[in-house]
Amino acid sequence: xxxxxxVRAERRENPAARxxxxxxxxxxxxxxxxxxxxxxxxxxxxxxxIKISFVSFLSGPASGPFGxxxxxxxxxxxxxxxxGALAAPYKTKGIAGRKIQWKFFDxxxxxxxxxxxxxxxxxxxxxxxxxxxxSSGDCxxxxxxxxxxxxxxxxxxxxxxxxxxxxxxxxxxxxxTGPHAMMDEAALARYTVGVxxxxxxxxxxxxxxxxxQESWKLFLAAMEQLxxxxxxxxxxxxxxxxxxxxxxxxxxxxxxPDAIYTSFWxxxxxxxILQGNARNLFNGRRLLLSAGEPAMYRLATQIPxxxxxxxxxxxxxxxPDSKLNRQFRKVYHSAYGSWPTYPSYKIAQAILxxxxxxxxxxxxKAGAAPNTEEVIRALANSKWVxxxxxxxxxxxxxxxxxxxNAIGQFKYDRAKGRPEIVDIxxxxxxxxxxxxxxxxxxxxxxxxxxxxxD
Amino acid sequence: xxxxxxxxxxTPVILTAALVLLLxxxxxxxxxxxxxxxxxxxxxxxxxxxxxLMRAGLVSFGQGLYYCLGGYTAGIAGSFxxxxxxxxxxxxxxxxxxVVGLLCxxxxxxxxxxxxxxxxxxxxxxxxxLLINNERLGSTDGFNVxxxxxxxxxxxxxxxxxxxxxxxxxxxxxxxxxxxxxxxxAMGYLGEAIRENELRVEYLGAxxxxxxxxxxxxxxxxxxxGGVLTGLAxxxxxxxxxxxxxxxxxxxxxxxxxxxxxxxxxxxxxxxELVRSYALEYAPxxxxxxxxxxxxxxxxxxxxxxWSLARMRKGADLTPEL
Numbered sequence: 001x002x003x004x005x006x007v008r009a010e011r012r013e014n015p016a017a018r019x020x021x022x023x024x025x026x027x028x029x030x031x032x033x034x035x036x037x038x039x040x041x042x043x044x045x046x047x048x049x050i051k052i053s054f055v056s057f058l059s060g061p062a063s064g065p066f067g068x069x070x071x072x073x074x075x076x077x078x079x080x081x082x083x084g085a086l087a088a089p090y091k092t093k094g095i096a097g098r099k100i101q102w103k104f105f106d107x108x109x110x111x112x113x114x115x116x117x118x119x120x121x122x123x124x125x126x127x128x129x130x131x132x133x134x135s136s137g138d139c140x141x142x143x144x145x146x147x148x149x150x151x152x153x154x155x156x157x158x159x160x161x162x163x164x165x166x167x168x169x170x171x172x173x174x175x176x177t178g179p180h181a182m183m184d185e186a187a188l189a190r191y192t193v194g195v196x197x198x199x200x201x202x203x204x205x206x207x208x209x210x211x212x213q214e215s216w217k218l219f220l221a222a223m224e225q226l227x228x229x230x231x232x233x234x235x236x237x238x239x240x241x242x243x244x245x246x247x248x249x250x251x252x253x254x255x256x257p258d259a260i261y262t263s264f265w266x267x268x269x270x271x272x273i274l275q276g277n278a279r280n281l282f283n284g285r286r287l288l289l290s291a292g293e294p295a296m297y298r299l300a301t302q303i304p305x306x307x308x309x310x311x312x313x314x315x316x317x318x319x320p321d322s323k324l325n326r327q328f329r330k331v332y333h334s335a336y337g338s339w340p341t342y343p344s345y346k347i348a349q350a351i352l353x354x355x356x357x358x359x360x361x362x363x364x365k366a367g368a369a370p371n372t373e374e375v376i377r378a379l380a381n382s383k384w385v386x387x388x389x390x391x392x393x394x395x396x397x398x399x400x401x402x403x404x405n406a407i408g409q410f411k412y413d414r415a416k417g418r419p420e421i422v423d424i425x426x427x428x429x430x431x432x433x434x435x436x437x438x439x440x441x442x443x444x445x446x447x448x449x450x451x452x453x454d
Numbered sequence: 455x456x457x458x459x460x461x462x463x464x465t466p467v468i469l470t471a472a473l474v475l476l477l478x479x480x481x482x483x484x485x486x487x488x489x490x491x492x493x494x495x496x497x498x499x500x501x502x503x504x505x506x507l508m509r510a511g512l513v514s515f516g517q518g519l520y521y522c523l524g525g526y527t528a529g530i531a532g533s534f535x536x537x538x539x540x541x542x543x544x545x546x547x548x549x550x551x552x553v554v555g556l557l558c559x560x561x562x563x564x565x566x567x568x569x570x571x572x573x574x575x576x577x578x579x580x581x582x583x584l585l586i587n588n589e590r591l592g593s594t595d596g597f598n599v600x601x602x603x604x605x606x607x608x609x610x611x612x613x614x615x616x617x618x619x620x621x622x623x624x625x626x627x628x629x630x631x632x633x634x635x636x637x638x639x640a641m642g643y644l645g646e647a648i649r650e651n652e653l654r655v656e657y658l659g660a661x662x663x664x665x666x667x668x669x670x671x672x673x674x675x676x677x678x679x680g681g682v683l684t685g686l687a688x689x690x691x692x693x694x695x696x697x698x699x700x701x702x703x704x705x706x707x708x709x710x711x712x713x714x715x716x717x718x719x720x721x722x723x724x725x726x727e728l729v730r731s732y733a734l735e736y737a738p739x740x741x742x743x744x745x746x747x748x749x750x751x752x753x754x755x756x757x758x759x760x761w762s763l764a765r766m767r768k769g770a771d772l773t774p775e776l
Contacts, residue, residue, distance in 0.1 A: 137594060137596055145689065
């Protein structure tokens with residue numbers, strides 16, 4: 001220390017001070033310069049176009065199963081719309097005659113980073129519409145910011161029912177064009193009781209984070225209503241992305257449940273199925289996958305036949321046949337070499353909902369470009385048809401979508417070497433979604449009061 | 455020589471000039487940029503705490519613990535206890551961080567090097583684990599923090615953002631001035647002395663344990679304040695604030711800016727926010743790599759951080775001076 005201090009004192013006396021000031025000035029100048037840089041140029045730059053910013057996971061564990069299929073789905077739809085090549089009823093070019101300028105952004109980094117990025121999408125990018133968000137945490141954090149910045153924001157995927165039930169109870173600028181998790185769990189519970197009326201015991205294994213905890217809570221509550229007295233032999237919550245389920249599988253085996261429920265996705269789902277197969281966990285037991293559809297091609301030879309597969313709506317293989325759906329699948333497959341899964345369908349239906357609202361608003365103004373408020377008025381409580389069938393914004397003052405749901409069983413066709421879904425059952429939108437103004441969990445506990453099932 | 459050194463201490467001038475620039479700039483720059491600066495300043499508080507420890511030769515991977523405690527204190531007080539005055543929240547966040555910092559510090563301040571780093575990491579991951587298991591606090595999704603009041607005044611929208619920015623700037627300014635004086639005091643210099651040779655410090659008659667405990671608690675309080683401000687600015691807190699990645703990011707900021715001056719961590723936090731913001735826009739598929747490349751360049755060419763550029767002159771070496 002004694003050797004160091006004089007050295008430092010000498011340096012202090014050098015002409016450093018002025019240089020410090022110079023550095024600070026330089027850094028400030030550099031940051032100001034950075035601020036003045038023009039933004040990344042928008043695709044399809046031209047006057048009078050509509051700017052849509054898309055946000056989904058382009059990196060991290062959720063990008064492979066969810067973020068990238070969503071990005072691809074958006075690309076297919078936007079390109080077809082700009083060429084005027086999409087099937088009826090979306091034959092008109094672009095949106096209300098205006099071209100779509102679009103950019104994609106990464107959802108990684110957590111709510112803090114996403115709030116900063118969202119502000120840039122509004123103020124630096126001047127987005128007309130922001131479509132995106134897979135993580136419920138991001139959706140919760142962004143809802144008040146969107147209301148503050150008065151920008152039309154469409155959540156296409158995030159599943160937590162709490163977003164409009166607790167966080168943004170009086171939404172104006174925020175919409176969600178995908179149904180929330182209640183629908184998945186209500187339909188899955190109905191399907192399970194339908195195919196296995198004698199189910200007596202149940203086990204759950206879910207990732208220890210909000211989605212896993214909430215999915216299990218809703219599914220279990222629905223099962224307790226439909227099958228009073230059902231016993232839970234185990235409810236495991238391994239760490240998110242842990243990939244090792246030896247101990248959990250032992251616990252599940254010990255309880256000998258009739259059915260095993262999981263909301264796993266991505267690499268965790270893959271690891272769980274591989275490890276469960278190796279230990280005969282699924283022999284003679286029903287496996288229920290509440291978000292299993294994106295994995296069904298990749299894990300085709302591993303998923304046991306008879307596994308119940310849910311696609312968080314009538315997406316992917318569950319989508320009803322239509323010209324729009326056939327075109328969507330064909331273009332997607334030829335562009336990316338894989339079939340579109342539910343995130344692709346969900347983002348497609350978000351874009352088409354926005355297009356419909358813009359065009360209805362423009363029609364009301366005799367073709368003049370509508371402003372955000374007019375589009376919002378047209379979008380609220382609206383109905384349209386996406387590649388997976390009709391969508392209706394029926395909850396949360398017409399800001400939250402409901403949709404029919406479809407569930408089926410996995411079957412691997414060995415002759416053709418590809419997976420298929422059999423025994424598909426469809427559920428009307430008002431059968432598996434709560435009525436307006438009722439919180440999801442209260443609706444389940446009330447015995448699905450007001451459900452309109454066939 | 456002391457008088458000469460005093461005359462040449464430009465840090466307060468720089469800080470004041472930066473404060474004036476920021477406050478004047480807030481009237482003209484777009485709101486998203488003001489928000490970036492606000493986040494950077496709030497993070498900068500946590501990084502200043504880290505700087506205190508690093509000057510004493512201790513690398514903490516656990517600043518996120520107190521940052522998260524600050525954020526959750528603001529969130530819980532606002533959402534569940536109905537306390538939403540900014541100054542009350544700041545005091546509460548600092549107090550919670552100080553108490554937890556003191557308790558953990560009693561154990562942690564006895565360790566050095568990798569043991570210190572791992573213990574700080576362990577404590578922050580304990581909090582992370584507790585939070586992701588707590589459904590009432592929103593588990594991994596966290597929960598929203600209500601808009602704060604300012605001594606009974608409750609602005610909204612644009613005015614709220616601006617007021618919060620001014621409060622953040624002034625608080626960071628006051629803290630930075632205080633910390634600068636602390637670093638120039640005997641206690642401050644003893645930090646570097648501890649890093650060089652603990653035994654000699656003990657022989658000088660100072661208690662190394664007590665010095666480090668004070669620095670550790672100070673660092674905790676600074677991170678707690680940063681967490682409160684971040685929670686209020688973002689309007690949302692989630693367990694990721696306590697995840698090791700957050701603490702790692704603070705280290706990144708400290709390395710980027712340097713630890714030679716109290717303003718260096720603030721510079722590091724600001725530059726990181728700006729680089730990230732533009733990387734997200736220009737390279738949405740490669741933004742993490744852009745950050746990594748920045749880190750690499752700094753370590754290779756400016757191991758003392760950006761602040762060491764201030765010493766750049768012909769033939770000067772840019773290795774850390776401390």
